[in-house]
Amino acid sequence: MKRQLAILGSTGSIGVSTLDVVRAHPDRFHIVALTAGKQVERLANQCVEFKPLIAVVSEASDAKRLQKILLEKQLNTQVLYGPEALVSAVIDSGCDTVMAAIVGAAGLVPALAAAQAGKRVLLANKEALVMSGKLFMQAMKSGGGELLPIDSEHNAIFQCLPNDFTKNPSASSGVEELWLTASGGPFRSTPIDQLSSITPEQACAHPNWVMGRKISVDSATMMNKGLEVIEAFWLFGLPLEKIKVFIHPQSVVHSMVRYRDGSVLAQLGQPDMRTPIAYGLAWPERIDAGVEPLNLTQLANLNFFEPDFKRFPCLALAFDAAKAGGTAPAVLNAANEVAVAAFLDQGLPYLSIHQVVEQVLNRLPVQNVQSLEDVLSADTLARKLANDIIQALQ
Numbered sequence: 001m002k003r004q005l006a007i008l009g010s011t012g013s014i015g016v017s018t019l020d021v022v023r024a025h026p027d028r029f030h031i032v033a034l035t036a037g038k039q040v041e042r043l044a045n046q047c048v049e050f051k052p053l054i055a056v057v058s059e060a061s062d063a064k065r066l067q068k069i070l071l072e073k074q075l076n077t078q079v080l081y082g083p084e085a086l087v088s089a090v091i092d093s094g095c096d097t098v099m100a101a102i103v104g105a106a107g108l109v110p111a112l113a114a115a116q117a118g119k120r121v122l123l124a125n126k127e128a129l130v131m132s133g134k135l136f137m138q139a140m141k142s143g144g145g146e147l148l149p150i151d152s153e154h155n156a157i158f159q160c161l162p163n164d165f166t167k168n169p170s171a172s173s174g175v176e177e178l179w180l181t182a183s184g185g186p187f188r189s190t191p192i193d194q195l196s197s198i199t200p201e202q203a204c205a206h207p208n209w210v211m212g213r214k215i216s217v218d219s220a221t222m223m224n225k226g227l228e229v230i231e232a233f234w235l236f237g238l239p240l241e242k243i244k245v246f247i248h249p250q251s252v253v254h255s256m257v258r259y260r261d262g263s264v265l266a267q268l269g270q271p272d273m274r275t276p277i278a279y280g281l282a283w284p285e286r287i288d289a290g291v292e293p294l295n296l297t298q299l300a301n302l303n304f305f306e307p308d309f310k311r312f313p314c315l316a317l318a319f320d321a322a323k324a325g326g327t328a329p330a331v332l333n334a335a336n337e338v339a340v341a342a343f344l345d346q347g348l349p350y351l352s353i354h355q356v357v358e359q360v361l362n363r364l365p366v367q368n369v370q371s372l373e374d375v376l377s378a379d380t381l382a383r384k385l386a387n388d389i390i391q392a393l394q
């Protein structure tokens with residue numbers, strides 16, 4: 001039977017790569033819902049090709065425009081808009097599988113809805129776990145669905161862990177440490193005194209991966225790796241001190257698991273997100289992802305270094321927030337989203353990103369997380385404070 005797939009964030013980098021894999025396997029997957037933020041034309045083209053039951057955009061005016069285009073093409077896709085419509089795409093589309101690939105906090109509520117409803121959740125939206133890891137993992141458990149990590153590092157670790165480890169982590173499996181690799185981004189060896197003049201274009205030019213703008217900046221600051229440490233903590237249930245980060249400039253080893261008996265298992269491949277996407281879509285089978293095979297003889301070197309926390313203060317902030325727990329990771333995430341957006345669109349200097357995040361974390365006391373409201377209210381407070389700090393800086 002075909003998998004019935006909803007793609008949240010189909011117009012983004014992960015969404016487009018997902019559709020690329022789906023396109024190659026029409027016998028396996030049927031698209032029932034596609035959602036975008038603002039890219040109406042791109043979503044319209046996707047609807048014409050994949051004919052979903054539901055299509056969602058953020059704004060009413062864009063929904064009107066999309067509806068008009070689809071009617072002209074004689075498609076009867078239902079067009080919806082706004083945050084609640086993202087939940088409809090998950091619940092009312094009849095999907096059994098959800099690719100959660102909206103960027104940032106906007107992806108949290110529909111990803112949680114998918115978890116609660118017992119769907120197979122392909123989780124690219126790491127922010128959902130960073131903000132509300134405990135709630136999200138509880139929702140997955142009570143919903144009874146399958147959680148498959150799409151972030152390449154977590155997907156690699158998932159592949160290197162014993163079967164069922166995420167559902168039933170047993171001490172006898174001998175898992176000692178998780179080793180997350182990081183490329184180090186475009187400024188891995190840029191002299192620190194030159195970082196003050198970094199432009200958005202330079203920060204978004206990742207040496208190995210083609211990604212959306214926000215995650216590209218996060219990779220440059222290594223906040224992305226910090227968010228991934230928190231993501232790994234919730235996904236795999238190991239204590240924070242057992243999660244290590246290594247800079248690996250070639251991005252060929254996507255992450256590793258160290259075992260008690262001295263074994264280290266690694267997953268290698270091209271830096272192409274279609275591999276983890278295809279893995280999640282077809283799990284436990286494997287399908288062609290359209291990715292070039294890795295040619296080991298063409299790899300000159302595989303290098304690994306400890307990260308330099310002075311060069312990458314965002315990584316240190318993320319470790320601190322992870323240790324603090326409660327609302328701290330949600331605050332970290334919100335402040336970072338605001339600061340990165342200000343860097344990309346309002347001329348906030350690159351080196352101010354970590355300063356804004358640090359000030360917000362220092363000024364907002366850590367609260368316990370009991371409910372989604374706790375998370376969302378921490379998110380709102382942190383965004384407001386980050387905006388105030390940025391305004392004062394400019």
Ligand SMILES: NC(=O)c1ccc[n+]([C@@H]2O[C@H](COP(=O)([O-])OP(=O)(O)OC[C@H]3O[C@@H](n4cnc5c(N)ncnc54)[C@H](OP(=O)(O)O)[C@@H]3O)[C@@H](O)[C@H]2O)c1
Nearest residue numbers: 009011012013014036037038039102103106124125211212
């Ligand atoms: N790209 C990668 O290689 C990669 C790797 C690992 C993990 N991830 C994670 O995957 C997620 C997506 O990353 P990406 O690189 O694909 O990002 P992206 O290219 O910026 O795409 C983001 C998607 O989310 C939609 N979106 C943005 N804001 C929205 C909102 N407020 N409401 C509804 N939809 C909204 C965008 O719609 P419009 O474009 O139509 O506005 C787009 O479809 C992120 O959490 C990222 O950390 C990405």
